[in-house]
Amino acid sequence: MQSVNGKSAASITLTAADVNAMPTSGGAFTGDFSLNGSAGAYRQWSLDVAGVKRWTFQKDDVAEPGDGSGSNFRVSSRNDDGTFRSTLIYGDRGTGQVAIGTTIPLGNARSTTAGAIAVKDVSTDPAAASGGAYFYSKSGKAFVRQGDGTVLQLDSLTAGPKNTWTPQALGFQAWSVDPASVAAPTLGRAVTIGRTYYAGIYITEPTTVGKVVVLAAGWAGSATIPAARFFTGIYNEAGARVAHSGTTALSNVEAAGQTSGTPTSVKNSHAGAVAFPLSTAVTLQPGRYWASWQMSAGQATDLYYFHVQNESGTNPSIFNLLPTAFVRNAYIEGLSGVPTSINKANMLVNHDQMIMALAV
Template sequence: MLPENIPTVTVTARYLTPDGRPLSGSVTLRAPSVLTFPDSDVILGGPVVAALDATGAISVTVPATDAPGMDPDGWAYVVTEQLAGVTSNRSYAILLPAEHPDVDLADIAPTDPGKPNYVAVRGDSAYEVAVEQGFVGTVQQWLVSLVGATGATGATGAPGAKGATGATGATGATGTKGDPGTPGTNGTNGTDGAPGVVQSINGQSQAAVVLAATDVGAIPSTAAGAAGGVAQLDGTGKVPAAQLPASSGGGAVTSVNTKTGDVVLAAADVGASATGHTHTAAEVGAAASTHTHTAAQVGAIATTAKAAANGVASLDASTRIPAAQLPTTTPRNTWTPQALGFAAWSVDPAHVANPTGTPKAAVIQRLYMSGINITESTQVNRVVTFARGWAGSTAVPAARFYVGIYNESGSRVATSGLVSSVPEAGQLTGTAPGALTNHIGAVPIALTATATLAPGRYWAAFLMSAGAATDFYYMHVQNESPSAPANFYMGTTFQRAWCLNSQTSLPATVNQAVGEVGLDPAIMALAMV
């Protein structure tokens, strides 16, 4: 709502079709892009769009074009009509002075080039000026006040001198009276002009214009369903059977197998054997005993061959061959995540230079993200971190963790929730004493549910949300900030090694464009245990 000290004008209008039906659409009143009212501490911007309601009407209140203190001033509204079904919409300028607080567009919209396309701002009348100067009274009293009092009678002037007597003229002869002329023919009455401001409608200029359908390029309503007219539609939006051509059958079946009325067909009517008709073995030249054929004898494949060795591949519910029936696509005789008990990993740890010097400790509330590529549908229920010196939650009870998985768009697809108990690293049976004693190895943290990962690129996520700065040491890919070798790509951006700081839990979404890439990325894997 505008401040009360800004004068406004309410603009109304109603738009109908020639037969009285409401039009639909909108009317836009466009002022300068920005109006400033310093006295009201208000800045107004943008056009005002008024949509026609169910009756075809609008009503909108806008600042007057002569509002005091407004910057800029001396402008006019541009009115643009956008009416559905009207081929030529108007655009014209109007002034809306505060002295006319209610304006109907029907009273001011231009209809011909000779009419001004704005509401003129009327100046004060002489009476209004007199009132402003202190006069009190009605218009009639003011008019009377304009007549001054009768002045005093002036002195009588001296008589003028008597003029000379003129000569008497001669008497003229009396003329004869002429014959009367022939009366003229009465002229014909002219055609009545159109009333009001409308000069013509669709080329017709007369007092009472009546437009027919052809005058407005329309089809007469009497043409609906009439010969030579147009087809109608029923309540379902279909053409009624009565208006279909005879060749279409009129929408109804006239006969079935030459039968009419309530037709019931028997086997003989359609060239079939009667119900219950049987043949003996002798009649068909076969043995009397039951004969059984194998799949091979009828040129078919046995159902037992489906998904069997030397058989045929089956298709899953999505019409694709399951991964288990595909040939091995990885290079032969090389190390894979599956060869070491994982479902996928961010990098082969054997290809990473062993970090030297002081071990790297996980930073509290830093979310580590490691990229993992999934090439076939894969189920996982663990995120695994390669730790260096993690003795377990029994030794470090204050530490709290989160792990999860994010897809390439940054949406979280799996999470562990808050975890307070994480097993110590390097304690699998058969682990060498050095790794066993120093707690070096895989630290699996369970997800809340098994996740099925479709082919695509993902990030494994690891977060230590609480604990001390030296509680959890991890194995990492050494990185020269900010040149992370893992972040080597073309085409679609995918950073395989990055992180987010100041995270107390796993966010629902992440954005690699705002992440930090100048840190040593953790070595992580996914597993199905």
């Protein structure tokens, strides 16, 4: 033989390219390649050290019954002698389920992990995703951001009482007190024009709110009483405003007790919840807050409110044993609208306390 593939010499040396082979030093395929074989047998390629397997990418030996299942995917580690050590990633061809650290998916879960799952901190909260939710870590704490934008801090969630009335059971997000627990007087209390009322509300989990609600004993609505004007807001424990109804007083507020299904006698008396919208919804993080409410214009007899009857200089709302006192019910005179902050030292408690709630 004097020549091979156009080469001729006494001693002929061929490269991998001369015979269309992949060199052992590496190269690039420009098309698909396959490891073909029959079902029911492993097919694999590996990453080796000194000729001994360390990692294998496999089609396993599970038989194919003809329904799209079998021949599942595995990424496995190997011992120093090349024997099987563990399967790190498993993919079921039939169900599309993925498992880490096991080859047995849990129920119909799309993803299963055998062991704990760690989540590293993110620098910013993820954006809301319609139709889904994010689980993430920030400052070492676990959060869930739901598709509607609500953020739940998991260490703040508490298991509340079961089969009992909660604010959510009646359409609220939180309230200052369960009105059913209050021994209310026969008649409501007329408001004091220009007085800002505060009702303490305790938030135990991130909660999105867009309204401050007052329990009215009589309010016929702005259509009947057009001169009435209102301001509402929410303040944190430090006295800083976190939400408010705006710089212009509210002048279009629906009458109380007109919700569909309300008994006629209640509708006619205009008693019930009156919702005052905030200018922008806010998500309150766990902590103590005050809902604030002020009737800035109108007549005192335009609106009566149900109340905790306790008009005294020192009422039970001062009962606490915290490093910093938190008065659950109070009022401040002489404020214009909803200032950016309030001085807690100016709070007074010699009044009949207003019942408030927060709603979406």
